[in-house]
Amino acid sequence: MQGVAQVINPVDGGGRRHAFSSAVLALVATFAAAASPIPLYNIYRAEEGFTNFGISMAIVTYSVGTMTALLILGRLSNHLGRRITAIASLGLILAGCLLLLNVHDIGTLLTARLLVGLGTGLASSSLTSYIVDAAPAKPEWLASVASSQGPMLGLTVGAIASGGLVQFGPWPRELIYLVCCGLLLLSAVLIMTSSETAAPTPGAWRSLRPRVSVPARVVHLLPVAAAVFLATWATGAFYQAFVPALVEDQLHTNSPLILGLVFAAYMAPSVLGAPIGGQFTPAGAQRIGMVTFLAGMVGIIAAINAGALTMFIIATVFAGAGQGIAISAATRGLLNGSTLVDRAPIFSAIYLICYSGATFPSLISGELSHTFSLPQIALGYGGFALVATLFTLVAAQNPGSDTSASTTSEKLAEAHK
Numbered sequence: 319m320q321g322v323a324q325v326i327n328p329v330d331g332g333g334r335r336h337a338f339s340s341a342v343l344a345l346v347a348t349f350a351a352a353a354s355p356i357p358l359y360n361i362y363r364a365e366e367g368f369t370n371f372g373i374s375m376a377i378v379t380y381s382v383g384t385m386t387a388l389l390i391l392g393r394l395s396n397h398l399g400r401r402i403t404a405i406a407s408l409g410l411i412l413a414g415c416l417l418l419l420n421v422h423d424i425g426t427l428l429t430a431r432l433l434v435g436l437g438t439g440l441a442s443s444s445l446t447s448y449i450v451d452a453a454p455a456k457p458e459w460l461a462s463v464a465s466s467q468g469p470m471l472g473l474t475v476g477a478i479a480s481g482g483l484v485q486f487g488p489w490p491r492e493l494i495y496l497v498c499c500g501l502l503l504l505s506a507v508l509i510m511t512s513s514e515t516a517a518p519t520p521g522a523w524r525s526l527r528p529r530v531s532v533p534a535r536v537v538h539l540l541p542v543a544a545a546v547f548l549a550t551w552a553t554g555a556f557y558q559a560f561v562p563a564l565v566e567d568q569l570h571t572n573s574p575l576i577l578g579l580v581f582a583a584y585m586a587p588s589v590l591g592a593p594i595g596g597q598f599t600p601a602g603a604q605r606i607g608m609v610t611f612l613a614g615m616v617g618i619i620a621a622i623n624a625g626a627l628t629m630f631i632i633a634t635v636f637a638g639a640g641q642g643i644a645i646s647a648a649t650r651g652l653l654n655g656s657t658l659v660d661r662a663p664i665f666s667a668i669y670l671i672c673y674s675g676a677t678f679p680s681l682i683s684g685e686l687s688h689t690f691s692l693p694q695i696a697l698g699y700g701g702f703a704l705v706a707t708l709f710t711l712v713a714a715q716n717p718g719s720d721t722s723a724s725t726t727s728e729k730l731a732e733a734h735k
Contacts, residue, residue: 337452337512341445342464344404344505348441349472350479351411351498352380352434355418355427356581357481357574358491359562362421370692372424374559374684379428381555381677383435385670388443389528392666395444396659397522400451403444404509410437412502415495442469442669447661450653451515459596462650465665467592467642473554474585481578490574530667533660535718536652539600540667542714543648546604547668548675549706550611550641555676556699557581559683564692569627576627583631584638591642600651601714607644608707611637615703622693644710654717 355376362368395403414433421427446465453461480494487493532540558581565580566572591610595603614637621630652664679702683695 333513334452334454336508337515338449338454338464340505340508340512341400341404341448341452342468344408344509345441345445345449345465345468346472346475347498347501347505348407348411348438348445349469350476351415351472351502352438353473353476353558353581353585354415354480354494354498355431356477356558356562357484357578358421358494360566360572360574360577361484361491362427363563366422366424368424368427370560370563370687371684372427373562374680374687375424376427376431377555377559377680378677378684380431380435380438381673381680383432384439384442384673385677387436387439388666388670388673389530390526391440392443392530392670393662394440394522394526395447396516396662397519399514399518400444400448400516401509401512401514403440404448405506407437407440407444408502408506408509410434410440412499413437415498415502418495419492421491439669439673443662443666446665446669448515450656450661452513457596459593459646459650462653463592463596463646466646466649467589470585470588470642474582474589477578477581477585478575479578481573481575484574484578486575530670531663532652532667533656533664536654538715539648539651539717542601542604542710543652543668544671545706545709546608546644546648547671549608549703550645551672551675552679552702553611553615553637553641553699554584555680556683556696557584559680560687560692560695564622564696565627568622568625568692569630570625571627580631580634583634584641587635587638588642588645591639592646594639595643595647596650598647599716600647600654601716603647604644604651604710604714607640607642607647608710609640611640611644612703612707614638614640615700619693619696619700622696651717 359368359373363373391403411434414430414437417426417430417433421430446468449465449468450461453464476498479497483493483497484490561580562577565577591607595607598606614633614635617633618630618637621633649668652668653661656664679699683698686695
């Protein structure tokens with residue numbers, strides 16, 4: 319096929335392992351940098367006068383940058399190779415972190431988050447594809463877990479490290495960004511010394527035409543996968559935009575470390591829950607994961623209204639574990655039978671849906687924050703989780719279980735291009 323990536327396997331087992339581990343580290347560093355401002359948001363509120371609306375717009379700006387990169391640059395690694403696009407993504411995030419060293423107005427914060435979002439979007443397609451290309455054949459679930467949960471691990475590490483450094487380290491507004499810069503540079507060096515897995519091919523400029531596609535054989539999995547991605551990532555964005563204020567106002571603590579730990583309590587169990595989902599079929603794991611996620615959301619809403627921090631963290635752990643099971647299972651289903659050429663477009667589609675879940679609810683919630691209280695906004699997110707869970711219970715399917723004609727699948731595939 320003209321203009322698509324050709325397979326290059328790392329020269330030996332050691333080269334393959336190095337490429338895999340380097341790509342995983344780079345993906346974790348990418349999302350650690352993305353999470354690093356979260357414990358600082360209350361400081362920006364107190365010292366610079368930023369509002370809840372302004373902070374939610376920072377989340378929206380980041381997500382818009384990510385979606386733009388996914389739409390335009392999502393297939394670029396098929397043509398330029400995984401390494402060069404991965405390094406370019408790390409460079410964009412590095413530029414954003416450098417801007418964050420001097421945040422004194424909302425414009426600087428929004429610009430920095432836009433750059434980080436653009437870099438994260440490019441990394442979401444190139445690094446995740448690189449991980450799947452280089453992943454060991456056994457265990458079979460490792461590629462989907464590493465690619466889907468690497469971001470969650472990065473968000474966890476970034477939030478906890480940022481909270482600790484802000485509270486106990488020198489230069490509380492700068493140190494975490496300097497650490498992230500160091501990690502990004504290290505990741506770039508490791509990627510440069512890794513084996514390429516996709517041969518450069520012509521067509522890079524044509525690939526910039528916005529288009530999202532998934533193979534016809536897994537189109538029937540998209541509706542439930544979208545429900546999973548939208549609901550869980552919307553809640554993750556809620557934790558970034560509103561939980562800093564909730565922790566301070568409703569749960570009565572302004573500790574940056576506690577704030578980082580609360581956010582990590584949502585993300586870390588996701589990483590631990592993902593291998594659990596590997597023990598079930600994709601459809602079964604999505605159902606189990608979303609029921610667990612919904613139970614956690616009910617507990618979160620109850621804890622907010624009761625002002626109970628301990629209960630809030632326990633419920634957050636349940637929601638996080640549920641999202642890990644469900645997200646990795648949905649990703650595993652969409653990757654079923656994928657080729658090297660399929661992977662970058664599939665991950666672009668996955669993350670485009672994910673960041674839509676982060677963007678549009680945050681935009682709506684930011685506007686509603688002028689009128690409704692944060693507990694009321696949390697209740698709205700709970701309603702979203704309920705609808706997504708019910709839909710998953712009814713409609714979840716396994717790869718290959720679609721009984722529709724192949725011509726119909728092909729038409730559906732074209733509709734997503």
